[in-house]
Amino acid sequence: MGRDFNEILDLYEKGEKFYLYTGRGPSSESLHLGHLVPFMFTKYLQDAFKVPLVIQLTDDEKFLWKNLTVNESKRLARENAKDIIACGFDVEKTFMFSDFNFVGGAFYENMVKVARCVTYNKVVGIFGFSQEDHIRKISFPPVQAVPSFPSSFPHLFSGMEQLRCLIPCAIDQDPYFRMTRDVAPRIGCQKPSLTESRFFPALQGESTKMSASDPNSAIYVTDSEEEIKKVNKYAFSGGQDSAELQRELGANLEVDVPVKYLNFFLEDDDDLEQIKKGYGDGNLLTGKVKNLLGDVLSELVKRHTRARAQVTGDG
């Protein structure tokens, strides 16, 4: 789903430019595939449209919600940044920043402008804060709102204050951007457009979400080849209970987690179609499909690890 996604694509076809904004709350040491998916999608968009991208690392948010120290929040932001860089964004067109390092100047001005348009009752309605919540939670939403406005980045978009913004994000971030779209015209800014992804499912199936605190739910970018074999044990299968039944009835592709993952990570569309057909017909067994996925994920994690090792931490 999205908000004004088609509109921004139409405008782009007419020659109007836009930029991309996405982000990450650095709450854990290393990412899992569910974290990586929106960034891979964002990279796809950047490659397809050749547009600038800003990536916000909300280390201040994690300081507030996770009760970390400032230094620990900033350290996690740096570590997560390496994983994000390893996704291969166009370095000429990408600006990644941590809130603790970057808030100020034009960015702070926009924060204050947005905050003046939003009452306490409004944020309570959107985010469900209580009166015992600290005032920094209540005032955090503008921090996530303002990267939607090019005027927050004068060093990138000077003189382009009406440039449109497209935000690829997970659907749980929608409340922030509903608020942002509400405020934008009141402070003379363009509403950002959104393309929202559902959560990448946990190994346990569609209705679950990869969790950094349950290692059996997720594949981490730091998992070894051995650890990736948890796919065989934990990935929810749409295949039948026995080989005989599977050959007879075939797999239910709608609920099969390995197929969902392959849908995303297998690059060759013909290979994917062949697997889905054979598996659905019953010619391919569950174990075979899980092994195929294991190979794809191992390759992905190896490629990521190599790319991450080349991130120097300078600059």
Next chain:
Amino acid sequence: MGRDFNEILDLYEKGEKFYLYTGRGPSSESLHLGHLVPFMFTKYLQDAFKVPLVIQLTDDEKFLWKNLTVNESKRLARENAKDIIACGFDVEKTFMFSDFNFVGGAFYENMVKVARCVTYNKVVGIFGFSQEDHIRKISFPPVQAVPSFPSSFPHLFSGMEQLRCLIPCAIDQDPYFRMTRDVAPRIGCQKPSLTESRFFPALQGESTKMSASDPNSAIYVTDSEEEIKKVNKYAFSGGQDSAELQRELGANLEVDVPVKYLNFFLEDDDDLEQIKKGYGDGNLLTGKVKNLLGDVLSELVKRHTRARAQVTGDG
């Protein structure tokens, strides 16, 4: 009155250092004497103790409360800064900043730390906000709190994170610093000390306050010699209604506004004593005392105008 004022003076005598923090909310084009008094007192403290001083211009606050544009708030801050500089602070030891220009980095980190320690209920209790107030009002107090902590200014106080801070301010700012003193130990900082001045009275008398919106209540630093004559018409007098009665009964110095002003602005203590004695005895008439005050204020305003004209606006 004050909070820990004597304590900081005792510590200073034992060789501990401190710094001064004061500020101004730039809500009007030019200052009146009531605005100038705390700065003159602050200059006295800086001269006496030879200590560093930070001056915060809360242009963000005025944007929020006065419904100005960001640019207008910043312009007023610059204009007010010229009046403040004209007070003659030690330029080597004074750092003046506008929030819109300076918030960020270590300053923002401290803002976030303070805000995490203060609940919505707490700020409502201290400042009386309502649920219909915008979230920026609710989150403003940490902006005024953090100049109390040397770690907010790493370019000034690097390695001196436990340096004590003394805040000369008007008494209406006390709620901000009660909150600040409450939070300080929880984030590993020293509590600031305070010395709080009452408001400088309006011409109409002790129970009133100079108002920028009532020109007859105040002497402005931009008043002409002619305009300063409003002292004769509007200054509340403790003298008697007729010259005869005045010679017989003398003036009530306790309520006399010209005497209150002379107390502050007349530099020669002997001259001041002579005036108070003659006026109290009935030998001096009200008109004469008002004329004396007019001369002193004209001289003060002329000196200020000359000093302000030398402020270039660079640097």
